[in-house]
Amino acid sequence: MSEAGIHLEFQKRMIHQLGTVDYEDFELSLQKESPTTVRLNPFKIQSCPFEGNPIPWSEFGFSLEKRPAFTLDPLFHAGAYYVQEASSMFISEVLRQLEIPKGIFLDLAAAPGGKSTLLSTYLAQEGLLVANEVIQSRNQILKENLIKWGLGNSIVTQNDPAHFQELEGFFDLVLIDAPCSGEGMFRKDPEARKEWSPDHVRLCAGRQQRILDQAGGLVKGGGYLIYSTCTFNEQENEEMIRFLTSEFAYEPVRIKLNPEWQIEESEVQTEEGTFFGYRFYPHRVEGEGFFISVLKRPNDAYILEPRKKKDFKHQFLKLVDEKTCKALDEELGFENSQYYLLNDSYFRFPEMWKTHLEQVIHGLNIRYLGTEIGKKQKNEWIPSHDWAVSILPKNGFSTKEVSLEEALDFLRKNEQELILEETGWVLLTYQNLPIGWVKNLGNRINNYYPKEWRIRNL
Numbered sequence: 537m538s539e540a541g542i543h544l545e546f547q548k549r550m551i552h553q554l555g556t557v558d559y560e561d562f563e564l565s566l567q568k569e570s571p572t573t574v575r576l577n578p579f580k581i582q583s584c585p586f587e588g589n590p591i592p593w594s595e596f597g598f599s600l601e602k603r604p605a606f607t608l609d610p611l612f613h614a615g616a617y618y619v620q621e622a623s624s625m626f627i628s629e630v631l632r633q634l635e636i637p638k639g640i641f642l643d644l645a646a647a648p649g650g651k652s653t654l655l656s657t658y659l660a661q662e663g664l665l666v667a668n669e670v671i672q673s674r675n676q677i678l679k680e681n682l683i684k685w686g687l688g689n690s691i692v693t694q695n696d697p698a699h700f701q702e703l704e705g706f707f708d709l710v711l712i713d714a715p716c717s718g719e720g721m722f723r724k725d726p727e728a729r730k731e732w733s734p735d736h737v738r739l740c741a742g743r744q745q746r747i748l749d750q751a752g753g754l755v756k757g758g759g760y761l762i763y764s765t766c767t768f769n770e771q772e773n774e775e776m777i778r779f780l781t782s783e784f785a786y787e788p789v790r791i792k793l794n795p796e797w798q799i800e801e802s803e804v805q806t807e808e809g810t811f812f813g814y815r816f817y818p819h820r821v822e823g824e825g826f827f828i829s830v831l832k833r834p835n836d837a838y839i840l841e842p843r844k845k846k847d848f849k850h851q852f853l854k855l856v857d858e859k860t861c862k863a864l865d866e867e868l869g870f871e872n873s874q875y876y877l878l879n880d881s882y883f884r885f886p887e888m889w890k891t892h893l894e895q896v897i898h899g900l901n902i903r904y905l906g907t908e909i910g911k912k913q914k915n916e917w918i919p920s921h922d923w924a925v926s927i928l929p930k931n932g933f934s935t936k937e938v939s940l941e942e943a944l945d946f947l948r949k950n951e952q953e954l955i956l957e958e959t960g961w962v963l964l965t966y967q968n969l970p971i972g973w974v975k976n977l978g979n980r981i982n983n984y985y986p987k988e989w990r991i992r993n994l
């Protein structure tokens with residue numbers, strides 16, 4: 537280990553990759569503080585609430601002058617922005633440059649959801665995202681982040697990549713942001729420095745190869761695969777592109793770079809031709825270490841069209857009939873919805889993706905879909921928190937704009953001292969963005985912020 541806690545073998549490999557002079561800058565950059573960057577949710581806010589500068593490759597990304605206490609900002613809890621390191625936001629540039637058609641996207645290793653919220657924004661009301669995370673605790677966080685983002689265009693699944701085999705040729709885009717040795721996170725995460733060893737790199741490469749083997753065929757003819765890691769070594773990057781192209785038919789995709797961005801292009805020689813990878817080094821860009829490569833499935837590759845099923849069958853989910861869906865849309869002020877019932881609670885899902893959902897649902901473990909609206913008892917809705925923070929209308933409910941202190945009391949689930957004019961359900965807003973429900977019973981106010989999400993000890 538070096539004095540900075542860096543494995544000497546890693547140092548040797550990086551000097552080989554960067555050259556001695558550049559390596560010194562690289563190691564120095566690890567002693568500096570990580571930049572704080574956020575990506576806005578354009579469906580919730582239009583301008584950055586903090587002092588900062590735009591990220592050149594991301595329309596909604598900003599680098600902040602100082603790090604705010606995000607936990608104490610109600611806009612953070614309202615899903616107005618996502619704290620994401622800047623290199624990862626390059627996916628926005630890839631989508632923009634290639635004009636990737638909006639359709640059904642899969643984010644195979646999605647938690648905590650940085651790239652899923654980015655894809656969900658891009659797809660907006662024209663696409664569907666399947667966000668998958670195999671580890672249960674991380675799946676919860678992914679779900680929470682997508683609910684707060686609030687666009688209602690996602691399905692959250694919890695599956696091993698092997699479980700997707702029946703969906704070969706189904707997706708317009710598959711993002712594989714693979715678990716890796718995390719060399720690019722050495723600055724942010726000192727644990728990654730300690731864990732690094734040549735064996736760990738080998739182990740990660742083996743796992744990546746298995747994932748690619750299982751997921752390489754999921755992209756439909758004409759669709760795209762994006763492979764990314766937060767590590768620098770060739771074994772987990774270029775070697776994986778070589779493996780992928782030896783197993784599946786893919787064509788190279790080259791992304792135009794502005795030289796000022798200081799992103800490094802690498803050519804990946806494979807038996808199928810030259811492919812491209814892009815490296816982000818922390819001493820050159822205002823972000824963490826990152827690698828990304830984009831590949832295109834030939835137009836004549838297999839396409840799996842979803843088949844309309846006669847009957848909808850699922851262990852827990854119940855399909856709501858067409859007439860009731862129409863009536864609910866009318867009542868709620870929504871449009872083109874398909875509703876599903878789970879434990880008597882209604883979930884709103886975009887009707888145009890119904891057949892795709894039915895295709896996806898088989899064999900996969902669905903953890904969430906669309907937007908949970910809530911339960912209807914007699915004629916009264918018990919609205920869910922998910923609906924509150926979603927971008928769907930909340931017609932007919934009264935709203936109350938609250939101060940910072942009042943918003944924080946609400947988010948901490950403290951006793952609420954609000955003065956409310958109306959009884960019943962009231963939607964609290966902070967800077968005009970919904971943060972959740974209270975119910976005014978006249979003699980007291982009940983706080984419906986989800987217990988598990990409340991701000992603790994701050």
Ligand SMILES: C[S@@+](CC[C@H](N)C(=O)[O-])C[C@H]1O[C@@H](n2cnc3c(N)ncnc32)[C@H](O)[C@@H]1O
Binds near residue numbers: 624647714
């Ligand atoms: C780099 S992280 C994903 C970060 C995420 N895409 C984001 O932008 O917020 C990789 C994810 O892969 C998951 N993972 C671990 N082993 C896996 C496996 N064998 N197959 C698929 N995913 C796995 C991890 O739990 C982790 O959440």
